[in-house]
Amino acid sequence: MITWPELQALYGASPVPDLDTCHFFYIHIDERDTSVTFGFETQQLPPHPEPEWSQKAYNTLRFWIEFTGVTELRVAGLLAEAEREVRITRDGSPASLRVSVESERRSISFTATSARVSHRRVYLQGPL
Template identity: 40%
Template sequence: MDKNGWPTFLSDPSDIFELYDRPPALGSCDLFYVHIDERETSITFGFETRQPPSRPKQKWKEKEFNSINFFLYFTGTSQLRINGWGCPGQKNVDILRGDEGGMNVRVSSDGSHIEFRAESASIAHVRAFLAASGS
């Protein structure tokens, strides 16, 4: 998969394309949040990027910001496998079309590996903020 092709897996890609002409590659973002909800069979990843949006929201223009957080919400998840989880930071993120529909998601780095199947993906939340230097 094209490293920037992840928006094609979203149920509504306009959620990210409203902000970016070319969204950041997931592997270039810091993966700072992982939430696994076995009751809802969902997994949420939180990413942070310093890549400024092409079209920032009007309310963001009214304040200083240098960082964007966005959350990918995967539903209908199954076949979850985790083999270690290291510190937050940049990870290799691969999303591939599943043989029987849906998608296969794999996140890895030294000491970290998580993979699962998901039926759908969406953007759950996006926010802009002023992050401290060096973070």
Template identity: 40%
Template sequence: MDNATWPTFLSDPRQILDLYDQPPALNRCDLFYVHIDERDTSITFGFETRELPARPRQKWKKKPFNSIRFFISFTGISRIRINGWESPGEKEVEISRHGEDELTVHVTSKASELSNASDLAFQAESASLTHSAAQLMAPGSGP
């Protein structure tokens, strides 16, 4: 996947394209949150980036900020496969179209001194940006 094209897989790409001319590549973001909800058959990823938007929301401009958090929720999950999962670790995120009605999502983590290699893969019916927020992070922390 061309990492810059991930917004095209969202049900409403404007949710991120209204903020960024060039959205941050998911592989350059910190995947800090993964929530698997078996009741709603959904998986939510939380990403954090220091790549600031060209057009921040008006309410964000009221306070200083140096990072953006955004959450992508995948619904209609099937064929989930998890092979270990540890944090911290550099994660590689790939989203692609599988047929006309499904997305394939694959997250891999390289082995490091602190963790083993791992991966998470699944099919999803849809993806949407569910929340985004600006925040002020301490120097030297985060992505």
């Protein structure tokens, strides 16, 4: 199981949202830096939000996971779909991750040397 310290700090003892339950809204492939970034959003709000978030109303958390040292990239379509499975596993050593997002018609898979939550932000989606 991969843990995300940047999210765990927000959720504490509460479970961090499962990526399969989050809306998968963003993919960026940067061939120059050999990185891939995924964007997710959830309405499962953290019990320990950032202090600056208390200044505004929000009901959605967005976060981006950046994978670096990407190799073995395989892409078959890029449209994020509701019915898909996200898998991130250790590939034999702590310094190697195997990543895949698969749906009925589209997929992306690769290996990466590291991953981190690069950005987090909250916003108001529709009425409260």
